[in-house]
Every structure is written in structure tokens, then in C-alpha cells.
Amino acid sequence: MTQQADLDAMYQEIILDHYKNPQHKGLREPYEAEVHHVNPTCGDEVTLRVHLSADGTVVEDVSYDAEGCSISQAAASVMTELVIGRSVADALKLHETFLELMQGKGTVEPDEDVLEDGVAFAGVAKFPARVKCALLSWMAWKDATARITSQGATPKETS
């Protein structure tokens, strides 16, 4: 493929749509954990909150505030769409699948039934410098979720 074609494969319509109209954006309550992740290289940032069901098994809500490039913004939007309402176990599996896709250097064939809009990121895998962008919010989500499940945290609300 030419690099131009690679580029077009990365900047899919779906990605640009999510970039311009991000889903689930804005910080919401309640949440049990809030994390702040940074991509040290470029400065992209995300503040992300996770709210799990009382028994810690279901992702009730993920809300975030993020600043970054089209890829990182779209990834946050798609990620929330994918995980909200899912069981934590399934969401973690999805994260694994997405990670494999991103680290596959363009050789992994994504399954649309599983990744839904996430398949649009297949093209990113050919740009190693941008893989970090696509993973930033996923990493933040995983980190926040781990904090809740390891600490048995209870919901926080600002008083």
C-alpha cells in the first residue's frame, strides 16, 4: 500500500466523526476512581472516571475530559461506547483485543462484531507513533478499573 493509502486508512470517516462529535465526554458522577494519564511525548492528556456497579462487576459509566489529537479523542469516544454497560470481564477482554489490533503493525484482521467502531482503528496500527494515541484512554480506563476492583472503593460524589 502507498503511504497515502495508509494515511486514508488511519483517518477513516468514523474516526473523524468521533473526533468532531465525541460520545460520553465530560466528567460525571458518581464514580469510584478518577485517573489522569498523559502521553509524555506529545502531551496528550485524559482525566477519566469509572463507575462500576455496587458488586464491581459491571461498567455503569465512564466519563472523561481529554485533550489530544483526532486519534486519541476518537479512541476515548469509541472506548466509552464499547465498555459502558458491559461486564468488567468482557470489557477487559475487549481491551485485550483492541491492544492486539494496535500492536499488530497492521497484520491483525479486526472483527467488527467484537470491536464495532473500534475496527476503524485498524489503520492506526501501521503508524507506531500513533498507537500510543489510540491506547491512552484505554490504559486510563484499565488503570481506574483496577483501582476500584483492588481497593473495593465506594462511589465518590463531590459534596
Next chain:
Amino acid sequence: MTQQADLDAMYQEIILDHYKNPQHKGLREPYEAEVHHVNPTCGDEVTLRVHLSADGTVVEDVSYDAEGCSISQAAASVMTELVIGRSVADALKLHETFLELMQGKGTVEPDEDVLEDGVAFAGVAKFPARVKCALLSWMAWKDATARITSQGATPKETS
């Protein structure tokens, strides 16, 4: 010149003689200043004492204890022969002349009337790594002398 000839020019008979039979060696009293100089690269060392006349104008004695290569040992021996009994001013001038010879990379023609056995070191000037060896005791002498004349030190004797 071939390097073999350069080598022979460095290891003159006079130098090897001074090496095997160093003059004025051993630490003596009285002295007004004692210094310890080291060549950090190779570890050659000299401990050197200077005794000047009461008015500080004449080099009455230079004694030393040194460990090092043939060049550095011979240089100490020749140096003491040259400076003992001379006025400080003349000795400093001799040091300058010797320094010029050493730093001349083999282009300076030494004057035997001035440098006496010191002319034997002309060949050393072609070996930059060895110039430091030839200068070690001269530097020590200059340093010790400067300490005396700047501080107006009085003779030391071990009690």
C-alpha cells in the same frame, strides 16, 4: 626520521645514565617547601623539597623522592643538576627554555651551553605522551619555589 631513530633519540645514553644513577636523589633538610606531584594518567609521582637562600634569591638545594619511568627519573636528576646553586631568576629562565624545547614537537634546536645534559631530552619532544614525564619534576620544582617566594616561608627542619 624513522620511528626507530626517534626512539633512539629519546632514549639517549645520557638519559639512561641519569636513570640508573640519579643525582641529588633522596629527601634532605633544610627546605622551605615540599610538594607532591602526580601524573594522573600513569601514576608517576615525585615528592620534592626546595631550599632557597635566606633572601630567597638562590636555589641552595633541591631534593626529591620519585617513582616513575626512565624519562621522568632522568629529568628529575638533570633538573637538580641544573638548578642547584643557581639564582632563582636564572633557574626559572632555564625552566622556560626547557618547556619550550619540550613543547616544540621536535622543531626546537636546544642550546647545550644553556641546557647542558638537558639537551638530551630534545628527542622526547617527539613523543607527546612522554612530554609530561619530562616535565613532572620541573613543575614540582616551580610549584615549590613559588610557594616559598610568595609566602616568605622560613626553613623547616624536622624536630
Next chain:
Amino acid sequence: MDGLLPDLEIVRKDFPILERTVADGRPLVYLDSANTSQKPQCVVDAMVDHLEHHNANVARAMHTLGAEATEAFEHSRDVVAGFLHARSRDEVVFTKNASEALNLVANTLAWADAPLGVGAGDRVVITEMEHHSNIVPWQLLTQRKGAELRWFGLTDDGHLDLSRIDELITPNTKVVALTWVSNMLGTVNPVAEIARRAHEVGALVVVDASQAAPQLPIDVQAIDADFLAFTGHKTVGPTGIGVLWGRLELLEQLPPFLGGGEMIETVTMETSTYAHPPHKFEAGTPPIVEAVGLGAALTYLSEIGLDAIHAHEQAITRYLLDGLAGVEGVTVLGPAEVAERGGAVSFEVAGVHPHDVAQLLDSRGVAVRAGHHCAKPAHRRFGVQSSTRASSYLYTTPEEIEAFIEALQYTKSYFKV
């Protein structure tokens, strides 16, 4: 165009990488020289010749190769001393990069006795436009020693705000550390004037010349600095080498930084004495082949002439600023006047993130940098998180600037803004 290097096409031929194509066969348009510069053939050749014919350790080896390597290495110190107009070659310390040079000063000031040492109640002054490498070392120093860190703010047009200089540079100020040329805003700072003010209160002046060394003639005596740092890879030299220049009497007084081979006078198990500068600060095997490369690099720059390079940079930067002015939605950060700036131009494109700008430009063969350029505080000062930066050098042509502007227009159309 006025001011361009007269032999620009010949200069370009000196840089083999400029013949490369990228992005489906497009010629490389390298506008990331403030990040790292490209290397002329003579630098590569000097390094290869050293490795293939003269490689040996220095100072300690007395054989033929050792003598050759030592001579080449120490010759580069002479070249650097000349390049900086230093009083003495012994004032030139080789480090691994500019960052180490700056940390060397901050670290030795942490361990130094009075009056040089920085301790509780003392103040260190930096500026809001510093590269992280001239911020973090001073944060670590002041945090560890209980001293105070203060800084010059910036005016809206990207200059140092000197209006409160008397409140900043006070009698308890021990160090004023600042960049000569900003790597983000391009601003050229009045280092001599600030050095004068700092010296009135007895503070040490540390100049980060990482961006100045490639494009301005440097005279450490004229600006009256106490320490000055720059880095080899931005002055057409290799990575792995930087320079700390320091006033000899200060280098003599500072305690050692790293301990080890070559920096000692004598060592016993109990304790050691140290060599004189510069060796005191060069523990271990130094960057030998890198010094050889740096010597060749600075000789190359000096032969072309720093004044000529500066004029070239000014002409190209003016053309670049003019070009950007013609692109709707582009905002340049930093001084608008070319006379007040170096050759790094950071900008925003409304509606397109710098990452995406850089990606699109790259697809057209144009290499720029996107991000915070290791200057997060300066970005925050201007309310942006990151920017795109185009930075030229002595090999940059007006045609390359045109290609860049065209690619920028394409970027905007790609993202429909």
C-alpha cells in the same frame, strides 16, 4: 532572496540524507532541525576515519593509536574553545548532551560548600520559556536543598517579561539560568543584559545555548556568562556529546560530579583527590569518536561562517513567517519580528491538532515536530497544550518552505477546516 547562503546548492550536497525520499517517493523536506540537525558528509567521514584507523582510548594509552586518538580528541576541545571564544581550553568540559551539562552545574552546586553551594534560603531564577532540561535540574536542586525557585514570566508577544527583574534577581539569588534562544517561541533573549543584572547581586549565570550555538556567533566573554551549555547533535555533530563551558576559577572550586577513571589525581581505598578541570568533570571513557565528529562539525560551521548561517536562518524564517501569515487559521506563537527570533517557528492550526498536522505534512514528505517540544510551561503560558513546529537550518531552501506551506494547505483541506 536576500541573505540566503550563496552556495546553498553546494551546501545541500554536503548532507547525504537530503537526497532521501519519503512518503511514496517525495523528496524529504526536513524542517525539524531545532530537534536535531542533519550531518554533513565531512562529519560522518571524520567519525568513520577515526573508527577505522585511529580508534583507541585517550589520555591513558601511550601507544601510537592512543596518541592519535588523544590528539584528535583534544584537538576537538581546542575547536570548541575557539567556537565559544573561551579564555582557555581547560574551560571546555565534554558531556553527553546539553541536559547533562546543565545537570552537572545544578548537581555540583547541590554538593558545593559556601559560597558557591545552593542551600536553604537561596534562590534560583529561571524563565517560563525554558526547555525541560533547564527547568527540572533546578527543581530537583531547590527541592532537595530547601531553596526557592522563581522565574521570569513571558509577555504576550513571547519575550521575557523583564518588568519585575528587581523583584526576581535579589541578593539571595545564587543562580540565574536561562536560554539564549527559545526552542519553542524562537525568542532571542538579552543574555548579556541579564548576566549584568545577575552579577550585580553576585549570582551565577548559566546560559542554555542549545538553540543559540547552531545559529548565532557565540562569545562567552562578551555575554559574560559563568556557565554555558550546548549539544552536539543540533550543531551538525553526532548525538552522545554535549559541552559545558565554565569559567575556570568556578570549575576549580566546584566539587566533582561523577566519580571514576580520568577525573582523579590519586585514589586510595579511603579517599581520592581530583584532577584539574576539565578532566575533573569527565569521569570514565569520554565520547571520543563523538568529539571527533563534533570537532569536524564546528569546523564545518565556522568555515561557512556563523554570521552567514544566521543571515540564512533569518531570511528563511522571514519567508516561513510570511508563508504562514497567508494561511487562514494559523496562529504563530512567539515574536512576529524575525530580528527578535531564531529559526524555530511554532504555530497552531485552528481545528486540527498538531499531531494530525504533523502526520499530514509527513505524508507530503515534510518533517516537522508536534507536541510540547519539551517546553510545557511555555505552552501553558499561551493557553495551548501543544503546537506544531517548523524549524529550518543552513540547508533549508525557499522551495522547501513553499512545499511546507502547500502541504499545510492540503492538511487543512484534508481535515475540512
Next chain:
Amino acid sequence: MDGLLPDLEIVRKDFPILERTVADGRPLVYLDSANTSQKPQCVVDAMVDHLEHHNANVARAMHTLGAEATEAFEHSRDVVAGFLHARSRDEVVFTKNASEALNLVANTLAWADAPLGVGAGDRVVITEMEHHSNIVPWQLLTQRKGAELRWFGLTDDGHLDLSRIDELITPNTKVVALTWVSNMLGTVNPVAEIARRAHEVGALVVVDASQAAPQLPIDVQAIDADFLAFTGHKTVGPTGIGVLWGRLELLEQLPPFLGGGEMIETVTMETSTYAHPPHKFEAGTPPIVEAVGLGAALTYLSEIGLDAIHAHEQAITRYLLDGLAGVEGVTVLGPAEVAERGGAVSFEVAGVHPHDVAQLLDSRGVAVRAGHHCAKPAHRRFGVQSSTRASSYLYTTPEEIEAFIEALQYTKSYFKV
């Protein structure tokens, strides 16, 4: 001769410098490899290719060249991790040389909080055979923090005197730092055994593998070290690069060393947070082209095989020791048994100072080192101020050893001893 590299003549062809002549046209006999090794063509070529085709800054650049440079640089980290059998590539920190790597550990332990930090009442244990680069950093640390420095003495045959290990390695011992292979005596130390004893009291084990890395297979997990340092230029790589390997959880806990670009997570004017290892310890532009060279070097050594190289070194060293045994007036310092030593052989010649020995050998084309080899205490231990050292490597032939012995006989006749 048993044990020699089977393709020795082909290996030699890889090293362009070995074709050089010195001293009136004599072939170069390079026996100073413990000081610095020569470089194979593939290392030089990898560096040239990088400089001429892929040069860019790493991590921060997102254009094509930047991606290529980053990939090459990080690939070398993988190569080093494999070479050392590290658990994770994140345990590999690039430094400028081994000395910086050792100082990095000593410095961060000076600033670290409990329980890692070294303070008053704590003990650091080293050995009398250390290179200055593994002595002075610990002197500086213990002097500055009011801690105690102790050391293993040496037996007459050049081994560590382990008889008083229980008195030395005590519960207040925080660090045991020792060399794997002595650069002066050649001794190979029982690092795994000492690490085990050190860990019993909870001390950290720092291994200086500068002389081990070129000639022994290294497995940091097998010897159970906490930190290990080596240097690029002794492993057929370039100067300007060294490696600190550290256990990840320790690297995570240590405070930063140098501050600046690339080692941060976020920076405000007030304070900063730091990146994770290894980047946390790599402030500023790293040695990029040097990492590329080191990657090629370690790949080259691994392809020949460290076991084969070790066998070759043993065979050559045995031949060298046998040769020296036949020269009257020569005393070898260090173990007489080749199985207990590496390829560096220091010796004295009765009546001729090492400087003069080296000079005479050089006039016959033989390059050896004379002096204290940055191991003054070890020399003092054996009552000598300096020595001559012949050190071989994978390119050394038996014929070169013969030329060396012959030149030594000539030296004795020249000085009439």
C-alpha cells in the same frame, strides 16, 4: 591451538583497523582491548547508514525519519535486554559509559528515601580490585551521606579475600558493589555467591560488568544482581554509550538522576512528575547513533557466540601466560590459572618501568597499556605503582602473542636488563 575461534582469519577481516601498519610499517598488534576494543565493519556501517539515511531525534518526532530512528534506537534496547537476559526491556537504561551507570546508582541512592537511601550508619562494601569508576562514586556517596565504606581485601594470588565476609557484609550493609572481572588482575569473581550473601542481609548488589560483558555470557537473573553496568566501547561498540541494567521495581522506586527532556511525565514551573523506567533515567537526547552501533555490536558478538569468544580468550590468554613465563624477570600480577581469569594480563619487567616497556613495544607495533589502569589501590596492594598490561580479544591471534613476546625480549635487550 585448541579453543581458538574457528574462523579467526575471517573475523579479523571484519575489523578494518587491523590492516593498519604502525612503527615504520610494522603490522599493528593491538593488545589493549581491555582499554577499548576495536570495531567491526558492521558497527561502523550501521552508524553510517543511520547518520546518512535515518537520522532524527527519537521518541518525540513523529515523522518518517523520527519513526525510523526511534525504531532503531528501541530495537537496540531489545538487543541489550536479550544480551543480558533481562526480564524486561524496561530494565535497560542507556548511559554514556559504565562510569555514568555506576554513578547513577550511587547518586540516586544518595537522594532516595528509606528504605533504599544510603545514610548515616549505613555501610557500602566494595573491593580492593575495583576500577576507580567503581570506587570514587561510593566514596563520594559515603562521604556526603556520613555512611561507611568498607572493602574486600585481596589474596596474594589476586582473588578476593572472602575469609572475613561475615564481618564485612553486615545487617547495616546497604550496597555491595563489585566487579565481575578485574581489569587489572584479570580475576573472575564469584558474583552469584557474593550476591547471595549480600541479599541475606538485604543489601543491593551492583555488578560492574565492564570487563565481563565483552568475554562472558551474562545472565543477570542467574547471578541475581540488582544492578549491572557495562560500557559500549569495550564490547566492539562505539564510545558515548553504556548500559545500566536494574531490577524494574528498584528503578521504579529510585528518584530521578538527571532532569530534563524525555524523563518527565508532566512539567509545571513548580514541579514535575517523571516517566517510568527506563526513560526516567534518560534525560535529554539519548546517544542515538551510539545505541544503533551498540545494537550492531552486541548482535555481532552474539552471532559469533559468547561461549566461543570466551574459549578463544582463554586459549589466547593461556598462550600469553606461557609466553610470559618464558621471559626472565617478568612477574605476572593476578591469578596464574587461566580458568580463573579474563583476558587482561598485567605484569612487571624487572628493571624497566612500564612506560618504557610500552614505548619499546609500541616501536615494534605492539599496543599495550602502561600505568595504573585506573586501579591504583589494586596496584598498591601488590606493592607496585604501575604495570604493563596486555589484553587480547576475539581478533587476537597466537602469532600476535608471539610478536608481543619477541618485542618484550627486544625491550629487555634495549634496556640491557
